[in-house]
Amino acid sequence: xxxxxxxxxxxxxxxxxxxxxxxEIDRDLRLIALGPRWSSFAPATRVGDDFRxxxxxxxxxxxxxxxxxxxxxxxxxxxxxxxxxxxxxxxxMVRVGDHEQMLxxxxxxxxxxxxxxxxxxxxEDFPPHDPRGDLLILxxxxxxxxxxxxxxxxxxxDTAKRLDERNRQLEEQLVVREQLEGQLRQSQKxxxxxxxxxxxxxxxxxxxxxxxxxxxxxxxxLPEGDQVRNWIDQIRSAADRATGLTQQxxxxxxxxxxxxxxxxxVLEVKTIERILRPLIGESIRFTVQASEGLGTVxxxxxxxxxxxxxxxxxxxxxxxxxxxxxxxxxxxxREARREVGSSSEVANGGAPPQVSSSWLTIEVSDNGxxxxxxxxxxxxxxxxxxxxxxxxxxxxxxxxxxxxQQGGGEIEVESEPGKGARFLIRLPKFxxxxxxxxxxxxxxxxxxxxxxxxxxxxMVRRLVEQVLTRGGYKVTAVGDPREALAIAAAAPPFDLLxxxxxxxxxxxxxxxxxxxxxxxxxxTIFMSGxxxxxxxxxxxxxxxQRYIAKPFAPDALLNLARALLQRRA
Numbered sequence: 001x002x003x004x005x006x007x008x009x010x011x012x013x014x015x016x017x018x019x020x021x022x023x024e025i026d027r028d029l030r031l032i033a034l035g036p037r038w039s040s041f042a043p044a045t046r047v048g049d050d051f052r053x054x055x056x057x058x059x060x061x062x063x064x065x066x067x068x069x070x071x072x073x074x075x076x077x078x079x080x081x082x083x084x085x086x087x088x089x090x091x092x093m094v095r096v097g098d099h100e101q102m103l104x105x106x107x108x109x110x111x112x113x114x115x116x117x118x119x120x121x122x123x124e125d126f127p128p129h130d131p132r133g134d135l136l137i138l139x140x141x142x143x144x145x146x147x148x149x150x151x152x153x154x155x156x157x158d159t160a161k162r163l164d165e166r167n168r169q170l171e172e173q174l175v176v177r178e179q180l181e182g183q184l185r186q187s188q189k190x191x192x193x194x195x196x197x198x199x200x201x202x203x204x205x206x207x208x209x210x211x212x213x214x215x216x217x218x219x220x221x222l223p224e225g226d227q228v229r230n231w232i233d234q235i236r237s238a239a240d241r242a243t244g245l246t247q248q249x250x251x252x253x254x255x256x257x258x259x260x261x262x263x264x265x266v267l268e269v270k271t272i273e274r275i276l277r278p279l280i281g282e283s284i285r286f287t288v289q290a291s292e293g294l295g296t297v298x299x300x301x302x303x304x305x306x307x308x309x310x311x312x313x314x315x316x317x318x319x320x321x322x323x324x325x326x327x328x329x330x331x332x333x334r335e336a337r338r339e340v341g342s343s344s345e346v347a348n349g350g351a352p353p354q355v356s357s358s359w360l361t362i363e364v365s366d367n368g369x370x371x372x373x374x375x376x377x378x379x380x381x382x383x384x385x386x387x388x389x390x391x392x393x394x395x396x397x398x399x400x401x402x403x404x405q406q407g408g409g410e411i412e413v414e415s416e417p418g419k420g421a422r423f424l425i426r427l428p429k430f431x432x433x434x435x436x437x438x439x440x441x442x443x444x445x446x447x448x449x450x451x452x453x454x455x456x457x458x459m460v461r462r463l464v465e466q467v468l469t470r471g472g473y474k475v476t477a478v479g480d481p482r483e484a485l486a487i488a489a490a491a492p493p494f495d496l497l498x499x500x501x502x503x504x505x506x507x508x509x510x511x512x513x514x515x516x517x518x519x520x521x522x523x524t525i526f527m528s529g530x531x532x533x534x535x536x537x538x539x540x541x542x543x544x545q546r547y548i549a550k551p552f553a554p555d556a557l558l559n560l561a562r563a564l565l566q567r568r569a
Contacts, residue, residue, distance in 0.1 A: 020125055021089055024096065024103045025051045027066045032101065037125060042083045056080040058088065069093050069102055078109065087119055202502065204242070205529025206457045209551035212239040213463040216554050217470075243551055260407075262296040262430045265304065265360050266329050272308045273327070279313065283322030290329035297360050297427040299407035310400050311364040311423050318368030318421065328363040331429065359409075359426040367420040376415060449495035449565060453477040454484040454511065455527075456503045460550070464498065464527075467554040471561070481506040485514055493519040496561055501528035512545070523564035527552070544568065 016022060020037035029051045038045045045054045057063050059078040072093065079089040091106015108121050215236045222229035273288050280286045315325050334357050371379070380401040404411045408428050415421035451473045455461035458479065465477040478484045481503050488494065497515060499508035512524050521544045529550040541547060546560055
């Protein structure tokens with residue numbers, strides 16, 4: 001028993017083996033289980049009997065009911081066996097379950113040598129941890145036989161082995177606990193940084209929304225070839241580049257709404273190449289080989305960016321003294337892919353709809369330190385890292401694994417110590433044409449439909465109000481969702497609701513649910529620079545609702561509004 005009186009993690013069978021005289025009682029003080037010794041030692045003691053018919057509590061005093069026994073857990077109990085004169089049990093009452101049962105663990109309390117033979121008690125009847133073991137060792141010099149000595153020695157050896165095994169398990173549990181605590185601290189750091197990044201991206205996207213939006217409006221007022229219009233277009237181009245940076249922040253913070261599309265991996269790899277080159281360093285020769293016109297894959301663009309950034313940065317870290325890093329993009333038949341053997345790890349996922357029989361493969365290889373088999377077997381596990389403390393979260397490759405699965409592809413790694421590493425990202429080729437080749441739809445003027453606009457950022461609200469008004473809508477614009485609820489309740493139903501998601505007091509999703517109580521299935525457009533609402537991130541908004549990410553082009557909002565209203569009609 002432990003000093004705090006708590007029962008160790010033993011099963012009832014193990015208790016019975018260690019304590020042959022154990023028994024268990026319920027709240028009504030009825031015996032519900034008996035140790036193996038009772039059937040031969042005191043056959044009249046049976047399951048279902050009242051505990052008090054067979055035992056008297058000499059110590060501690062005042063234990064008259066179950067609650068008083070429960071309160072004295074851990075105390076030394078002396079129980080008199082009524083069926084055996086001059087025989088007492090010494091042990092403890094241990095709580096079992098949620099205030100429902102108690103288990104007595106202990107054994108005979110022998111104070112005279114002749115009591116052993118008088119009660120037909122042998123060494124096997126005593127718990128191995130009973131402090132009277134010393135007394136028995138003294139007694140055995142006069143009364144015990146050689147067989148008794150051997151039996152006692154065997155029991156002590158078995159007990160020592162069991163204690164050693166328990167100690168080993170406890171040490172392993174302590175190591176695991178320390179690892180889990182370290183992982184928890186690391187994940188909390190990552191979460192904190194992610195929240196900070198998401199907040200920065202949210203505010204920055206509102207600013208970019210105003211810059212891009214007003215630049216677009218100004219550009220429409222100037223003729224083609226005008227120098228001022230060219231300057232404005234340069235402002236819009238710079239804002240678009242800044243938007244890409246905020247998307248990277250949102251992807252890192254896990255707060256970006258997943259928007260899969262048909263994307264050209266060659267174009268995306270070349271785009272991310274410009275971002276990564278300054279991070280690689282001059283000591284590493286970085287090459288990218290990708291042929292144009294390979295086709296498209298179906299996935300979120302920022303997911304592919306995340307995959308590339310993680311793999312390239314890991315390759316850089318594997319070459320602290322420089323080396324060669326290459327990225328290749330090529331097409332391979334799906335039937336011809338190599339089977340995975342002992343030198344690779346693969347993540348399989350369901351393929352997206354309308355895919356061909358080909359892979360578009362992105363290969364990232366380096367000639368760095370490489371990995372052994374043990375490391376390769378764990379690289380996709382969350383929080384696993386071979387980097388020094390503070391230099392890696394252990395989340396990079398697990399994120400890559402998940403994103404590749406989400407894209408319906410698979411990832412394979414080949415590596416040996418001292419021979420570098422080669423990662424193969426295989427994504428199903430998408431048969432539809434790239435959306436980049438589709439001409440943008442020209443927004444048409446509305447016919448005076450009433451729009452309720454809710455946006456707590458003043459400059460964004462004024463911009464969106466102008467865009468919708470110029471698009472032919474009658475707009476009621478408010479900055480407080482509570483004011484919007486009051487207006488929606490008092491006025492006739494609006495034709496369209498346009499709302500920010502993250503607002504103080506009440507977010508856009510909650511506000512829309514309330515408005516729908518009086519205006520069922522009102523077409524709704526949610527807009528946000530970021531959101532941590534799982535419904536939006538998972539893409540599970542309702543069929544009559546849409547999400548548009550800030551910053552967006554004015555025509556994109558007008559086209560979306562027109563499509564929703566036409567669908568309702």
